[in-house]
Amino acid sequence: MSYINREIAVSLSFMFFGAAILYSVYNINVVEGVNAIYTHSYIIPNFVTAVLFDWRGFDTLGECLILINSVLVTGMVFGRGLFNSEFLKEVYGNQKKLNIDEIEGFTPIIKVLAIPMSIILMILGVYVILGGHITPGGGFQGGSLIAASYILAIVSFGIRNCPINFNHKFLETLESFGALIFLILGLTGIAVSGYYLLNIHSLFGMNVFPSPTGLENAGIIPYLNTAVGLKVLAGLSTITTLLSSERVIVKNISD
Amino acid sequence: MINYGLITINTMFLSLVGMLVGFLLGITINTKLNIWFYLIVGVFIAYMLGSLPYYNFPMSYSFILSLVGLLFGNIINKVFKK
Structure with a gap:
């Protein structure tokens, strides 16, 4: 009986929300509000990026710091600075001891395909980062794509034999440089106009980011995109490395 | 005659940034990459x-130059490893 009641509830809610969505789509109507400011004060063709990096640059900086925090927390729980090993002992303590050298990994088919796919995915990530100010995409998406290529390589080859060697120092450098470039670009805004993260279009009569005709107002947005891309790539890759290093975790627990 | 588009510093700067990022990623790849395979697939x-948009090229130069940067980084990695 309760099963039927649940079915009826699901059907009713589905109908209600479906009707509400259809009704709102039918009556969709653009009200001249904030969007009028964006469309009349032309910054760059991609309005989402204009909002993310120009109008709300501070907000994006905060989002980047959230990512840094998440990496720090993952490092504290799973990395070398183990914060509370009781939880990990419960999860990993009762496992049979695996000899990692004996694990052969995936079949050659996957191994052969994984590397070209990783490389192409990596370059696609760079392309998405670069086109962030004119096409849908940007630093977050491109960085995630590059991290996905790294994850693909790790899944296929394992962390020990992974052909893409994002070592600790490299990731740390990328993460630091990404955040530092963002902050320094914000400071140039203060130096030029007195506002933090102000989009400077030209400096000493030269375009900040040399672009073709029609894109002169891009300003510092492509640089910010690149910085965020490097940061996201480093952050996600660090989390992946930490979570996939089971051997390190088991070793740390036993110490 | 193939039209390669207008190649100036204004139009190629984005691709050069891509080349730099590609190089950064390329020096982390340990395995040897088949350059001709990746160049042909990359051009396709x-x-x-x-x-x-706004870059009137017949193909995405930023994609190709990023790939070139990555392959170059890989070669440099191989040379320094030896």
Whole structure:
């Protein structure tokens, strides 16, 4: 009986929300509000990026710091600075001891395909980062794509034999440089106009980011995109490395 | 005559940034990459992607130059490892 009641509830809610969505789509109507400011004060063709990096640059900086925090927390729980090993002992303590050298990994088919796919995915990530100010995409998406290529390589080859060697120092450098470039670009805004993260279009009569005709107002947005891309790539890759290093975790627990 | 588009510093700067990022990623790849394979596949994909808006190129130069940067980084990595 309760099963039927649940079915009826699901059907009713589905109908209600479906009707509400259809009704709102039918009556969709653009009200001249904030969007009028964006469309009349032309910054760059991609309005989402204009909002993310120009109008709300501070907000994006905060989002980047959230990512840094998440990496720090993952490092504290799973990395070398183990914060509370009781939880990990419960999860990993009762496992049979695996000899990692004996694990052969995936079949050659996957191994052969994984590397070209990783490389192409990596370059696609760079392309998405670069086109962030004119096409849908940007630093977050491109960085995630590059991290996905790294994850693909790790899944296929394992962390020990992974052909893409994002070592600790490299990731740390990328993460630091990404955040530092963002902050320094914000400071140039203060130096030029007195506002933090102000989009400077030209400096000493030269375009900040040399672009073709029609894109002169891009300003510092492509640089910010690149910085965020490097940061996201480093952050996600660090989390992946930490979570996939089971051997390190088991070793740390036993110490 | 093939039209390669207007190649100036204004139009190629984005691709050069891509080359730099590609180089950064390329020096982390340990395995040896088959350069001709990646160049041919890269040109095909770049042609299918098309150039970015406002950049009137026959194909995506930023994709190709990023790939070139990555392959170059890989070669440098191999040379220094030896």
